[in-house]
Amino acid sequence: MKKPLSLMEPGEKGKIISISRKMRSYKKFADLGIVKGTSLKLERIAPLGDPVEVKIKGYSLSFRKEEAVNITVEINDDNNT
Helix, strand or coil: EEEEHHHCCCEEEEEEEEEEEEECCEEEEEHHCCCCEEEEEEEEECCCCCEEEEEEECEEEECCCCHHHEEEEEEEECCCC
C-alpha cells in the first residue's frame, strides 16, 4: 500500500518510492541519503501532528508536515503496529 509519509502511523515501516522535486528541501534530503528506495520507520508524531519523527539509516530525523506530504512511502506488509 502506498501513502504519503504524513499519513503513516507510529510504528509503521516502509520504503520511499518517490519524493517531490518541487520541495525546497529536496536537495538537502538527497544530500542526507534520503532518496527513493530508502527504508524508514515512523517513530512518533508530535501532539499537534507536526512534525513527524522517523528512524532512517540508523538516525532519527523530523519532517515538517509540508515536507512529509511530498514523500510517498510503500508500506511494508509485515508491519507490527
